[in-house]
Amino acid sequence: MPQVSKRVHTGVPGLDEMLNGGLLPCTANLVEGAPGCGKTTLGMQFIYHGALEGEPGLILTFEQFPQQYYRDAASFGWDFRALEKQGLLKVVMSSPEVAQADLEQFNGKITRLVHRMQAKRILVENISYFERMSRDPIELRALLYSFLNALKREGLVTLLTRETYVLLGDEAAEDADQTNLSFLADSYILLRYVEIESAIRRAIIVLKMRGSAHDKRIRQFDIGSQGMVVQDPFRGREGIMSGNPRQMAESFIKAFIRR
Amino acid sequence: MNELTFRVYIGDMDPELLTFLKRYVDSFTKVDLLRFFHNNPHTIDTVENIAHYAGRDQETVQRELTQLATRGLLEETQLGQMVVYALADNSQLRKQLAAFVAASNDPQFRIRLIYYLVKGGHF
Structure with a gap:
């Protein structure tokens, strides 16, 4: 009987169920989304939860200063400074090169x-900075491939964040000229803002998970005082990932009756 | 510096702090860089990027980083075609740096520090 890999829990309620129990060991996992939609919170929660489970973690930042992580984590009650003192966390500031x-x-x-x-876990923020290393998509892909393999070589479960630049709507066209990192990542989680009844909500979907089944439904998530919590799937709506969902009945009418 | 000025500006400064000051700190940019490395102790980066983080000009930062590396507070490493800097992996030095940064939050110490730097880094 084939051996089942132990799952690495993200610590985000609801997300591990979407991931069929958690992330797989020695994998590179991409979290993509617009600014402010929760990528860093998810990443910090992943690192914090690992530390609580006795799995030390690193944050490799190309963007934010370590103090910003300490401050942001503290707002959720996560004491990153104490974890640093205990040797369960280090925040490394560097550049992709x-x-x-x-x-x-x-x-x-x-x-x-x-x-x-x-260390067992690493959060790399923000992988978009690699894009300044080369304008050639083939070279860039090779660089990233090598970088991700080096992290896997060290036995790390990697969470990479990448920023997309469109808040709502179809991002495919906007990002068409950028290297599609999702090919290199073992799993691909997309965070989106969606507009429902004149309010902005957040949506999450696991688009890909190499070597594992996963939830294919789009779920709502919220960021509260304890961090990120994934909730129920959106029901009775479609076009969620377009950022502007429609009631399914409305779409049905549009598609079939109004013709 | 005459005896009176010395007493006013040095006063009862901790001898270890004074030694640290004399050994590593002789410019305002160095003060900024020391604070930067204390607050971001796992930084590994090039002069260009450190200058960006610190908001200082690259030429000055290059000179100061080189000096801090020569004096042993930083490690200078050749990475391919890049030269990168990181805080020396020396717990004693890191403690001294932490003591210096903590002291520099004290207004009285800052006045002494400014005087010292204006005088060219010599007591």
């Missing part, structure tokens, strides 16, 4: 840190 070159080196600084703290 340096991180890439360091990981390629034998016993580079990041690798040494991973070994020393016996």
